Amino acid sequence: MIKGKDDYHRLTNLYVKQDWLLSKRDELTELINFCGDKESKDLIFSMLERFQYLKPDTYNYLLNEVSDYIVNYSGFVQENALLLSITADKETDSSQKILYEIRQYINKRGWNSLETVNFFTDGLRVIRKGKRQVLLIDEFVGSGKTLRNRVNYLRKNIEGDFSIKCCFIAGIKNEVEKLRHEGIDIFCAMELIKGVSGYFVGQELVKAENIMLDLELKLAQKINDKELFTYSFGYGSAEALYSLEGCNGNTPNSVFPIFWWAFDRNDKVRRTLLTRIENGL
């Protein structure tokens, strides 16, 4: 894997900067070997160098930021507010994780009787009973598709005046801005640029996109009933370089599948750097 001084330095620098990779040496080696040519390796190194793999101290800081927004800057009052997970199916998800863990931070700021609901559709009953200030909470906003659906659902199904504000630990800056332009009020504690199109420009961008597409062609095009095409460059082409695995979380489907897609094109199991836990994958 190491061919000379430059390779050695690049790999050492990567480990120094991203020390979570120290415990994933075999997985990293496999990924680098998977790349094959120098251009692919350069792209993967560049992406890993910019990767946000949250550690507990960063995660705690972001939970503090979101809770500070809710209590001090949202303009809501706890008597009228509802903190609602966007989870809408039976499978547990990170929206519920954030909802559960942020309660402590909100409580410390003086809101000790804020109503919380951990299943999206159950929230409607509570809103109809009078909690007209709705705080939707989730971990990560990638393409924004899920959030749009939830906001539209509430707008269609709740009569009378009510307000919605959405809170996220992290998200893709472009998508957050699009949602704001669409009139969705959103607070995102950590805004990230897209991993390829937000970083490269001009011919470099075209080249990087082609390299990533070639890499994705080396992955299994389908796992069970899940098509790789749906996750190309991350779900909704979100291009995320982010994971909460270091804090007992999951890797969002917004992340480039090259880092977590479990099979290669020969249906051989890959030892991946990240793990995406999702039914059917």
Place this chain on the structure above:
Amino acid sequence: MTRFERKFLIDLYESSAGLYAFTFFSRYKIRPDELALLINKYYSKGLINYHEDKLLLTENGRNFVVKKIVSFKKSSGNFSNIPEEFMVPRMEINLPYLPNITDVSQEILKITEEGDLETSIKEV
């Protein structure tokens, strides 16, 4: 601190302009992840700087090496200044060894009046 870490710090101490990370690979075949672990450990203690692939001891780092490593080598204690002619090759751990009792110091091995051996090893 492992023996390799001592070597690592002494190498840096002896090189006032610093050393490239690759130099440690050339000298000791250390893997990038192993070296990164050392870099992070000693950087977080404020003992080294790492910039543009090069490692350099900080002022604190140089003081640390002088106090904890170099000065230890120059100790005036009896056991750290054994004359060259009395030195023998270092034994491997668990290598069987039978000492010549007559050459063993009386401080270590006491012969009782009855001629029985009394050592610092007691029955338990």
